[in-house]
Structures are given as C-alpha cells and as structure tokens.
Amino acid sequence: DAGITQSPRHKVTETGTPVTLRCHQTENHRYMYWYRQDPGHGLRLIHYSYGVKDTDKGEVSDGYSVSRSKTEDFLLTLESATSSQTSVYFCAISLSKGGAADTQYFGPGTRLTVL
Amino acid sequence: QQQVKQSPQSLIVQKGGISIINCAYENTAFDYFPWYQQFPGKGPALLIAIRPDVSEKKEGRFTISFNKSAKQFSLHIMDSQPGDSATYFCAASDDYKLSFGAGTTVTVRA
Numbered sequence A: 001d002a003g004i005t006q007s008p009r010h011k012v013t014e015t016g017t018p019v020t021l022r023c024h025q026t027e028n029h030r031y032m033y034w035y036r037q038d039p040g041h042g043l044r045l046i047h048y049s050y051g052v053k054d055t056d057k058g059e060v061s062d063g064y065s066v067s068r069s070k071t072e073d074f075l076l077t078l079e080s081a082t083s084s085q086t087s088v089y090f091c092a093i094s095l096s097k098g099g100a101a102d103t104q105y106f107g108p109g110t111r112l113t114v115l
Numbered sequence B: 001q002q003q004v005k006q007s008p009q010s011l012i013v014q015k016g017g018i019s020i021i022n023c024a025y026e027n028t029a030f031d032y033f034p035w036y037q038q039f040p041g042k043g044p045a046l047l048i049a050i051r052p053d054v055s056e057k058k059e060g061r062f063t064i065s066f067n068k069s070a071k072q073f074s075l076h077i078m079d080s081q082p083g084d085s086a087t088y089f090c091a092a093s094d095d096y097k098l099s100f101g102a103g104t105t106v107t108v109r110a
Helices: none
Strands: A004-007 A010-013 A019-025 A031-038 A042-051 A054-057 A064-070 A073-078 A087-094 A104-106 A110-114 B004-007 B010-014 B019-025 B033-038 B045-050 B056-059 B062-067 B072-077 B086-094 B097-100 B104-109
Touching: A004 A087, A010 A019, A019 A031, A019 A087, A019 A110, A031 A064, A031 A073, A031 A104, A042 A064, A042 A073, A042 B097, A054 A064, A073 A087, A104 B045, B004 B086, B010 B019, B019 B086, B019 B104, B033 B062, B045 B056, B045 B062, B045 B072, B072 B086
Parallel strands: A010 A110, B010 B104
Antiparallel strands: A004 A019, A019 A073, A031 A042, A031 A087, A042 A054, A064 A073, A087 A104, A087 A110, B004 B019, B019 B072, B033 B045, B033 B086, B056 B062, B062 B072, B086 B097, B086 B104
C-alpha cells in the first residue's frame, strides 16, 4: 500500500454527525487524494492536495472538506453526514515528483455507513 | 458525467481463456492511462499503464492496446486464471488527476 494507512477502517454514524477520516503516508509524497467508491460509478475524486495547505476540489466535493497541515496527513471531513455519503473512501498518493508521471497508489479504504 | 466509459460491466471466462475489457474517452488532454485491479475488501492496485505515444504495452499475461485516433484503449488478460477474478478499472489522467471507468468484474471459472 505504498506506506499509506487510513483510519478508521470502518465507521457507522448517524445523519447530521460530523465525521473525519484520516490518511497517513510515511514517504513524504507531495500529492494526496481522496476518492469515494460506489457501485456503478468506479472511483470518483472528492478532493486532492498538492502540498501542505494546498488543496483543490474534485468532481464530487459538495459536502466534504479537507485539510493538510503536515505532509504526511490528509484529512477528509464530512461536516454533517448524510445517507448519500455512505460509501467506501480511499486515499491515494502520487509518486510523481513533477513532470508527467501520474501513478497513484491507494490505501486500504474506509467503509463509512451513515444511518 | 463519467469521462471514461468502460465495458462490459461484468464478464465470465473459462480458465485459460482471454478476457477483454474496453474503455473509451473524450478528453484529448488525457496523457496517461492506467489499469487497476481490485480484490474484495482491498484498495485498487496498479496493474499496468500506457502513455499515448505507444500503441501497445505487455506485461506478462496483461496487455494494453491503445488507439489514440479512436480514443479507445483495452486490457487483454491472456490465459486467464482463477486468481485473476477481480474488478478491473481503467482510468485516464489529466494534470495529476485520475478519472475512472465504472469497473468490470471478471470471474474466471476453473
């Protein structure tokens, strides 16, 4: 998993509750990503980061925020969870050091259920 | 709107057979096309990737064919084995961001 850990691995929460998912990497990679995976949709990019405090939106960013205060940690927050945010969330890192290389490696995932 | 369209949604192949998965895209800015393999309960793992200046890339039993003019690419799994049973995703990259196809579940029957 290219030194990527995600926590928690499983979480059940209630509608309206704030939730924070953590992605931790050990190898000082610049780019980090959050995806959600849903049947029939593949993986969809939520937010990504290209450095400490540098983040940008992906295609499904509504209802999510992110923060990156340290190179190794990328946090995904659901301010007020909804049932539509029930999904499996994957963190990824890119080994690119600039230029055209876009290889991404994925963490083990967090299964989130919003009741 | 999915930027990368993948088909079929699922396929069943006999052991030793060939599995073929197809993907199509519209965005000509895409410049990197990886395939990922995912087993249940695991994260996607990079399988093989190609850049648009190459028409074919082979790694072991896995081959990517790329047709730039048609904006299509495909994955061929030769001599399919039961251990290849997984979900496969094609993807395309633009500016460090990946767009994924919806996935193909491959089942290899012994």
